[in-house]
Amino acid sequence: MSKLQKGVHGWCTNETCFGSPSATPRTAPRRRSWRALLAGFAAACMIVPAVGAELTAVVPTVKRSVVGVGTFERTRSPSTVFVGTGFVVGDGLSVITNAHVVPEKLDETRMEQLGIVTSDGDTVRFRPAQLVARDNEHDLAHLRLSGPPLPALKLGDSDSVAEGQSLAFTGYPLGMVLGLHAATHRATLAAITPVVMPSLSSRKLDVRQLVQLQRTSYDIFQLDGTAYPGNSGSPVYDPASGEVWGVINAVFVKGLKETAISAPSGITYAIPVKYVKNLMQQK
Known part of the structure; x- marks a missing residue:
């Protein structure tokens, strides 16, 4: 291990010196090499993978x-x-x-x-x-x-999706208002929650909720991404592979439909793709 000594040119080891602008020509090249090594190490530490690179490809x-x-x-x-x-x-x-x-x-x-x-x-x-x-x-x-087929997406296993996973969805927010230009949004699976939202009291149950309560409850995906009415039916997929895990269903909106445009809540729901597989078996 190098010993630290104080000399006329600052603090030194038996390899190089630091802290003196008046280093002798003999020590200057070594000092520059040491600084170059430190600069290279710092630059290497700053190299990180590009965020969203996999989604860009998909x-x-x-x-x-x-x-x-x-x-x-x-x-x-x-x-x-x-x-x-x-x-x-x-x-x-x-x-x-x-x-x-x-x-x-x-x-x-x-x-x-x-x-x-x-x-x-x-x-x-x-x-x-x-x-x-x-x-x-x-x-x-x-x-x-009918006619020639279009490129198809692969349906994944929605039962394997876990809370906290990264997701993406692509569709047409606001429908014809923005034209036929598909937009992609990132999201996180915030929760896997029952389709029936619980009411604070029986007085707040409406007809739609009462009808839903008579059916068998099932779980849906709650996303933290913002979707709009035109996004209904958009595929929710794995950003890395493009496998579809769900279908955008509804935007959580308080008040009138116009609120979804002026003040979106940032909460979106999606139907797990396993129900799509069941649907495709029907004739």
């Missing part, structure tokens, strides 16, 4: 499978309207979205069609689809396309 792939869900009516202006988001799964001809995004009834007299909306640059394209299954309890719908 987003382009996910966006190819995300579509708008709406209707087309030739005599309407605009003829194509979409109000929610969907994503392609399976063989590339199945689209999953929320049940409340799909109209209960189409205007057959005006030849209104259900379908998906995609964008090719500045061109918006409508593609007809058939509703093949609807799960109102879990607010899910399965649409079926």
Whole structure:
């Protein structure tokens, strides 16, 4: 071990000296080497992985499978309207979205069609689809396309997801207000919670909650990310692999729907993807 001594040039070891601007030429090169070594060590400590690098690689792939869900009516202006988001799964001809995004009834007299909306640059394209299954309890719908398949997302295992995990979701916030430009948001799985929100007293139970209480309760994902009404039906996925773990269902909004735009709560709910798998088995 080096011994520390005080000399005319400052404090020294038997290897180099510090603290003196008047070091002899013999010690100056060694002092510069020592400082260079310290500077290199400090720089190495500052090298950290780029935050979000994995999500940057996954987003382009996910966006190819995300579509708008709406209707087309030739005599309407605009003829194509979409109000929610969907994503392609399976063989590339199945689209999953929320049940409340799909109209209960189409205007057959005006030849209104259900379908998906995609964008090719500045061109918006409508593609007809058939509703093949609807799960109102879990607010899910399965649409079926005809023609060439689209890139599909892989469904993951939602039972393996744990609280605290990082998530991402991609969709169309506010629907046509912002145009057909898919946006991606990061989120954390804040809680796995029952779908029925508990009331403080029986006086605060409304009809919707009473109906829900008659059904079998199930757990949903509570996210700390902010979603908007147009995000309904967006895929919630693993930022590293792109595997889908859930479907954006509803934004926790206090008051009127407009509050979701002016003062979003930052709390969003998602339906676990295992219910999507059950839905796709229905004919």
